[in-house]
Amino acid sequence: MAATRLIPMHLQKSRSMGQCLKERTDYAKNDEKTEAGQFVSSYECDPSTVDLEFEITKNQYAVNTGRNPKEKDVIAYQIRQSFKPGETTPEEANQIGYETAMRWTKGKHAFIVATHVDKAHIHNHIVYNFTTLDAQHKYKNFFLSSFSLRRLSDLICLEHGLSVIPEKKPGEWQNRTTYPKKETKRDDIRNLIDSIFERKRPDSFDEFLRALEGNGYEVKRGKYISVKGKEQKNFLRLRSLGNGYTEKDIEKRIASEVIDIVSDDPRNVIAGKRAEQKTEKKVDTVLDIQSIIAKNKGPGYERWAKLHNIKAISKTLIFLSEKGLGDYEKLSEAAKEATDKFDYLSARQKEIEARLAEIKALRQHIFNYSKSRKIYMEYKTRKFDANFFEEHREPLTLYQAAKDAFKKYDGPIPTIRELDAEFQKLVKEKNQIYSEFKIARTEMRELLSAKQNVEHFLGEQNRLEQDIQKKKGDTSL
Structure with missing residues (x-):
């Protein structure tokens, strides 16, 4: 689903065409909004010099046609394309x-x-030049062009498997769309903690901390345990993550005790508030009733725990019946296959992301090399004059950096076209893998949870049977 809008960009009063174009394109290319330019693509222009190239084409158009720009003339057009949160990836949106x-x-x-x-909803800023590539014609806006653009955008979204905005009557229009809250660093840590316990419950708190470190997090021990990821600026205390994720709650989860999570919002937990809205829980781990009784929870809690066990194992049995996994060996094999598939897709995603970064860096080096080679040759003819170097320090430095990068590259240096083709191919593969990754992650979690429930339940049953046999033996004596 994408909401589109066509916006004419006018020449402002008392400002040059170059200034206006630079302001518009700089905002679109903002590094903070595009992950340092990672999600910026272009056609017949270079993103770093797009404003200059647009201006040159416009000047050539004025020479060819004799039409000079006037105040409030349209100098470019922008298409703003906003997508439904969570429906697409940045690469696919681009x-x-x-x-x-x-x-x-x-x-x-x-x-x-x-x-x-930078916001919960991914959106595109498409800026195209007012004049054509041959500088002979200009774009002619037409009546109802916005409706035609929306139809084209909907068609492309459908081709990519996305939804489209349903038609509404004027009385049903809304002034503003409310978007869900974007996930935070705390959400990432909470998801990782859940993943650690879903895979294999740690035997101790130290093993749990080592699992965090094994996933790229830095752990700071002290009065309060704090963690920091690679992209985090500051450490975050576990106690700030809310119920279910504090040091005490982690120890309870390791001991298979029950944790009552009353709110998904840590701010409510810190303030002592209780959230009224309840969310549907996934299949819970079967409780160890014996450990609960040993901790003197009382007969009322024992009764609740037994009922909880029945509900949990019932959900598990329904799930296994639907999946055709009535046999424990089949369940174990399916859980292992799901885990292996998830690990493979996760590793492949990282490989693709690393290669995309390499392509981007190499492409920039090729561009810098081509752009500064003429200056370097002049520098060489002047026998590497120090004054000339100081005057052209930046292009010469970029040239040398490009040469150093080429020396480290294994094999012949590819062309820009070859790199772009590989980049597009990898982006397409990444989008496909991302869709499979989400399905594989859900399937793995469901199977591991079901396997854990069955193991707990069967283990409890075996313990009860052993106690019964032991009592019978004592009676016979």
């Missing part, structure tokens, strides 16, 4: 934006596509 721009302009206008990921 690809959809590129296809939208290409089909809308029919390849006759240069453009950039900048995908912003």
Whole structure:
């Protein structure tokens, strides 16, 4: 689902065309919004010099046609394309934006596509030049062009398997869309803790901390345990994560005790508030009734724990029946296959992300090398004059950095076109893997949870049978 809007960009009063173009394109390419330019693509222009290239084409258009720009003239167009939260990835959103721009302009206008990921909803800023590539014509806006653009955007979204916005009557229109809250660093830590316990419950608190470190988190021990991920600026205390994730709650989870999580919002827990809204719980781990009785919880709690066990194992049996996994060996094999598939997809995702970063860096080096080679050759003819180097320090430094990068590259240096083709291929594979990854993660969690429930239940049954046999033996004596 994508909401689209066509916005003419006008020449402002008392400002030059170059200034106006730079302001618009700089906002679209903002590093903080596009993950340092990772989600910026372009057609027939370079994103780093797009404002200059647009201006050069416009000046050439003025020479060819004799029409000079006037105040409030349209100098470029922007397409704003916003996607439904959680329905697409930044890479796919950028690809959809590129296809939208290409089909809308029919390849006759240069453009950039900048995908912003700083908000809960991913959205594109597509800026295309007012004049055509040959500087002979200009874009002609037409009546109901916004409706045509929306139809084209919906068509491309459907081709990518996304939903479209349903038609509504004027009385049903809303002034503003409410988007869900974007996940925070605390959410990431809570998800990781849940994943650790779903895979294999740690035997001790130290083993739990080592599992956090094994997943790339730095642990600071002291009066309060704090953790910090690679992209975090500050350490976050476990006690700030809310009920179910504090040091005491982690120790209870290790001991298979029950934790009453009354709120998903840690701020409510810190303030002592109780959330009224309840969420549906997943299949819970079967309780160890014997350990609960040993801790003197009382007969009332024992009765509740037995009822809880019955409900939990009933859900598990229904799940296993639907999946055709009535045999424990089949369940174990299915859980292992799901885990292996999840690990493979996760590893492949990391490989693709690393290669995409390499391609981006190599592409920039090739561009820098080509752009600064002429200056370097002049520097060489001047016998590496120090004054000349100081005057052209930046391009010469970029040239040397590019040469150093080429020396480290294994094999012949590919062309920009080859790199772009590989980049697009990897992005497509990453999008496909991401869809499979979400399904595999859900399947793995369900199977591991069911396996854990069965093991707890069968273990409890075996213990009860042993106690019964032991009592019979004592009676016979």
